[in-house]
Amino acid sequence: MRNYEIMFIVSPEATEEDIDKINGQIEGVITAGGGKAEKIEKLGKRRLAYIVKKFREGAYVLFTLQGDGAIIREVERRLRVMDLVFKYLTVNMDGAMKRLDKIKAHRQKRAAHRSRARNEGSERRQPAPAAEQMPEE
Amino acid sequence: MAIQKQYYRRKKVCKFCVERIDNINYKDVKLLSQFVPERAKIMPRRISGVCTPHQRLLSDAIKKARNIALLPFATE
Numbered sequence: 048m049r050n051y052e053i054m055f056i057v058s059p060e061a062t063e064e065d066i067d068k069i070n071g072q073i074e075g076v077i078t079a080g081g082g083k084a085e086k087i088e089k090l091g092k093r094r095l096a097y098i099v100k101k102f103r104e105g106a107y108v109l110f111t112l113q114g115d116g117a118i119i120r121e122v123e124r125r126l127r128v129m130d131l132v133f134k135y136l137t138v139n140m141d142g143a144m145k146r147l148d149k150i151k152a153h154r155q156k157r158a159a160h161r162s163r164a165r166n167e168g169s170e171r172r173q174p175a176p177a178a179e180q181m182p183e184e
Numbered sequence: 185m186a187i188q189k190q191y192y193r194r195k196k197v198c199k200f201c202v203e204r205i206d207n208i209n210y211k212d213v214k215l216l217s218q219f220v221p222e223r224a225k226i227m228p229r230r231i232s233g234v235c236t237p238h239q240r241l242l243s244d245a246i247k248k249a250r251n252i253a254l255l256p257f258a259t260e
Binding site: 054055096097134136138147151 | 206207209210211248250251252253254255256257260
């Protein structure tokens with residue numbers, strides 16, 4: 048199981064019910080495949096950065112889900128077939144999440160280290176460096 | 185004798201390192217648009233001062249945002 052985000056753009060002419068219907072279908076596909084739709088966000092209408100299918104606007108929807116490749120394939124196929132959906136983007140979030148966790152752990156370790164140093168002897172303390180180095184990826 | 189031009193150039197710093205922005209996400213248009221100037225190109229490191237690991241994450245995020253029409257590929 049992997050964590051994914053699927054964002055797609057629905058036509059601005061679609062009604063609220065249309066969008067709900069699409070969301071229901073996609074959620075059905077995910078749960079049928081043994082995945083889990085963790086979050087469904089309707090981000091509302093936004094101006095598009097460029098013209099897509101002769102429209103300048105679109106309604107954005109964001110799915111956060113857990114699943115595997117077969118689910119993603121099926122969801123993407125469904126999205127391609129739907130006339131109201133203009134565009135979609137699937138992003139695997141595992142790499143980014145792992146990176147964030149690593150940085151967080153690194154920060155905590157440093158903070159713990161710093162507070163320990165402070166308790167031991169404050170007179171020898173050096174000013175903290177201005178910019179923190181990134182941990183190696 | 186050649187006249188040496190002396191400029192004082194402020195050292196550029198990486199915005200993401202200084203402000204400790206960990207999460208460079210394709211959805212964060214407000215953040216990303218700071219690094220796409222008028223022609224909608226990705227701002228080079230030599231101008232923005234972003235460090236290499238962050239520039240890599242940044243350019244990936246901008247490219248994803250372009251794909252989903254959050255950012256333009258080129259200005260019209």
